[in-house]
Amino acid sequence: VPQNKVRHFLSLEDYSPAEIFALVEKASSLKKICKNLPLAQKDLDLKHSLHTSPNLSGKTVALMFTKRSTRTRIATESSVAFLGGSSMFLGSSDIQLGVNESLLDSSIVISSMVDAIMARVNGHEDIEELAKYSSVPVINALSDSSHPTQILADMLTLYEVFQKPAQSVQDALKGLKASWVGDSNNMLYEFLTAFPKCGISLAAATPQNYPIPQKYIQLATSSPQNAPIYITTSPAIAISGANVIITDTWISMGQEEEKKQRLLDFAGYQINDSLISAGNPHPDYIFMHCLPRKPDEVSDQIFYGDKSVVFQEAENRKYTIMAVLHSLLVDSTDH
Numbered sequence: 001v002p003q004n005k006v007r008h009f010l011s012l013e014d015y016s017p018a019e020i021f022a023l024v025e026k027a028s029s030l031k032k033i034c035k036n037l038p039l040a041q042k043d044l045d046l047k048h049s050l051h052t053s054p055n056l057s058g059k060t061v062a063l064m065f066t067k068r069s070t071r072t073r074i075a076t077e078s079s080v081a082f083l084g085g086s087s088m089f090l091g092s093s094d095i096q097l098g099v100n101e102s103l104l105d106s107s108i109v110i111s112s113m114v115d116a117i118m119a120r121v122n123g124h125e126d127i128e129e130l131a132k133y134s135s136v137p138v139i140n141a142l143s144d145s146s147h148p149t150q151i152l153a154d155m156l157t158l159y160e161v162f163q164k165p166a167q168s169v170q171d172a173l174k175g176l177k178a179s180w181v182g183d184s185n186n187m188l189y190e191f192l193t194a195f196p197k198c199g200i201s202l203a204a205a206t207p208q209n210y211p212i213p214q215k216y217i218q219l220a221t222s223s224p225q226n227a228p229i230y231i232t233t234s235p236a237i238a239i240s241g242a243n244v245i246i247t248d249t250w251i252s253m254g255q256e257e258e259k260k261q262r263l264l265d266f267a268g269y270q271i272n273d274s275l276i277s278a279g280n281p282h283p284d285y286i287f288m289h290c291l292p293r294k295p296d297e298v299s300d301q302i303f304y305g306d307k308s309v310v311f312q313e314a315e316n317r318k319y320t321i322m323a324v325l326h327s328l329l330v331d332s333t334d335h
């Protein structure tokens with residue numbers, strides 16, 4: 001079976017800090033272009049190239065999603081439309097995959113007819129298998145170990161909130177202190193993969209019975225240049241001095257049957273006013289959450305409060321996914 005040498009976007013593990021910063025810079029420009037905001041010279045250059053060079057016109061992106069999605073799906077379909085292409089949503093009940101056809105065969109067939117695949121899977125090994133046999137770029141729209149497009153949106157949000165005038169993404173993010181309070185899940189693993197190597201330190205609190213796999217600790221500490229990480233079971237210690245407090249659902253898609261036990265196991269992990277008083281984050285801290293949110297992990301006061309940037313973060317999914325599509329399908333193609 002032929003395997004193809006194509007650049008994919010499966011995890012930020014495969015992208016250098018410089019490449020990650022460039023994607024966030026591009027997303028920031030695309031947002032300004034799409035929203036008719038004032039443009040600096042580099043934004044104008046990108047806008048000009050969108051009008052003058054080939055874009056996604058005549059190209060198709062297949063969305064192979066085995067799980068539900070609001071943000072990732074809409075961000076992708078609207079981005080493909082903005083760039084002049086078209087997208088097709090292939091849910092589990094639409095295609096033969098998994099019932100009548102293997103992932104290997106599906107990958108060869110689907111990639112022979114489209115220009116990129118955005119896939120939401122259960123196990124990360126599924127997206128690796130899809131990418132191995134795909135002749136076009138595969139973008140990870142969520143797996144059990146990674147959510148790379150979400151982490152890019154979170155970095156764009158941090159950049160927007162913390163940048164000083166004319167500051168680069170790299171300089172704006174360097175030295176920020178992020179804290180995670182919650183599950184040992186795909187979001188935390190991708191933060192550990194990307195944040196320390198991009199200069200953002202990370203303190204993470206997960207319950208005793210939800211330890212972080214060694215692989216992600218190793219990724220986070222793989223270079224002496226990385227910002228430090230701190231692992232604890234204490235939410236208050238994790239948020240101490242934080243510039244950004246991040247959480248996610250305690251019950252990820254596919255874990256619905258564990259709900260009762262998880263609600264017990266995560267007692268004391270809700271982000272709320274009493275945790276904030278106990279933990280003493282930076283006075284100008286912000287709160288982030290990838291959504292969808294349940295009230296268990298964060299109180300309404302915090303989620304809808306003036307420190308929360310969750311809806312800005314959600315909107316930024318669009319421009320960061322657009323930047324990934326543009327980089328993989330427009331920038332890196334010889335027309």
Ligand code: CP
Nearest residue numbers: 069070071072290291
């Ligand atoms: N944050 C996120 O991936 O949301 P969706 O599941 O709605 O795509």
Ligand code: NVA
Nearest residue numbers: 185248252253290291
């Ligand atoms: N951890 C969550 C993220 C959803 C965007 C899940 O995997 O369901």
